[in-house]
Amino acid sequence: MPKVLPKSFYTRHDVVQISKDLLGKILVTNIEGKQTSGIIVETEAYRAPDDKACHAYGDKFTTRTKTMFEEGGVAYVYICYGIHHLFNVVTADKGLAHAVLIRAVQPTTGLVVMENRRNMSSKQKEICNGPGKFTRAMGIFKSHNGISLLSRKSPIYIEDEDRIPEVNILSGPRVGMSTAEECSNWPWRFWIKNNRYTSKPGQVWYDL
DNA sequence: ATAATGATTCGCT
DNA sequence: GCGAATCATTATG
Numbered sequence: 001m002p003k004v005l006p007k008s009f010y011t012r013h014d015v016v017q018i019s020k021d022l023l024g025k026i027l028v029t030n031i032e033g034k035q036t037s038g039i040i041v042e043t044e045a046y047r048a049p050d051d052k053a054c055h056a057y058g059d060k061f062t063t064r065t066k067t068m069f070e071e072g073g074v075a076y077v078y079i080c081y082g083i084h085h086l087f088n089v090v091t092a093d094k095g096l097a098h099a100v101l102i103r104a105v106q107p108t109t110g111l112v113v114m115e116n117r118r119n120m121s122s123k124q125k126e127i128c129n130g131p132g133k134f135t136r137a138m139g140i141f142k143s144h145n146g147i148s149l150l151s152r153k154s155p156i157y158i159e160d161e162d163r164i165p166e167v168n169i170l171s172g173p174r175v176g177m178s179t180a181e182e183c184s185n186w187p188w189r190f191w192i193k194n195n196r197y198t199s200k201p202g203q204v205w206y207d208l
Numbered sequence: 209a210t211a212a213t214g215a216t217t218c219g220c221t
Numbered sequence: 222g223c224g225a226a227t228c229a230t231t232a233t234g
Contacts, residue, residue, distance in 0.1 A: 044215070046215075053215070054215090055215080055230095062230080062231075063230080063231095064229080064230060064231085078215090078229085078230085079228070079229050079230085080214060080215065080216060080229090081213090081214060081216050081217080081226080081227070081228080081229095082214090082216095082226080082227035082228030082229065083216075083217075083226075083227060083228075084215095084216050084217070086215060086216085088215085101215055103215085130216070130217070131215070131216075132216050132217065133216090133217075142229090174215070175215070175216095176214080176215050176216070177214095177215070
């Protein structure tokens with residue numbers, strides 16, 4: 001039985017390192033009485049106050065961003081484009097608005113549940129290869145904003161696994177932000193090399 | 209109170 | 222590849 005990632009994993013101050021460490025871990029949800037899980041294969045780091053792409057840039061504190069200022073180990077879920085529920089892991093100490101966006105997972109269990117929620121076959125990589133896609137497949141939504149990830153009793157938690165070797169991790173610019181801002185070029189997007197369940201197009205993928 | 213916009217996805221060409 | 226869908230959040234009056 002793998003252990004749930006402890007608070008000490010999340011309260012570290014290097015959110016970029018945590019983004020890489022999260023690759024290969026198992027994200028588990030127990031929502032609506034159904035369990036699903038998948039391997040985290042793609043992440044992005046966001047870090048206030050200096051990161052202009054972060055919602056809490058300049059330590060901007062609003063109803064929405066206040067979750068990012070919590071102590072590491074809770075979920076930050078928000079709506080994007082009015083439809084999509086995007087899931088982040090809050091990191092660092094209370095008062096530091098750091099978070100890691102989970103962008104894609106490789107489904108492992110609860111495949112039938114995911115198929116029903118997504119209305120497609122789990123054989124298609126498209127079922128979970130995007131930040132709004134896997135949240136729908138795994139039942140994550142806005143009301144999970146702010147909940148703890150530190151217990152197996154939580155509807156969402158992350159199980160520890162061996163680290164992905166650095167040589168098998170690729171990085172690049174984050175997705176979906178203005179190229180005019182210098183920080184949009186920071187290589188703070190990470191994914192597992194040769195994993196076909198990531199959202200990056202135009203490469204040859206192999207199964208893990 | 210109102211207007212602008214986005215850490216996206218999907219369907220059509 | 223392109224553009225519409227769609228609404229919570231935010232800034233501004």
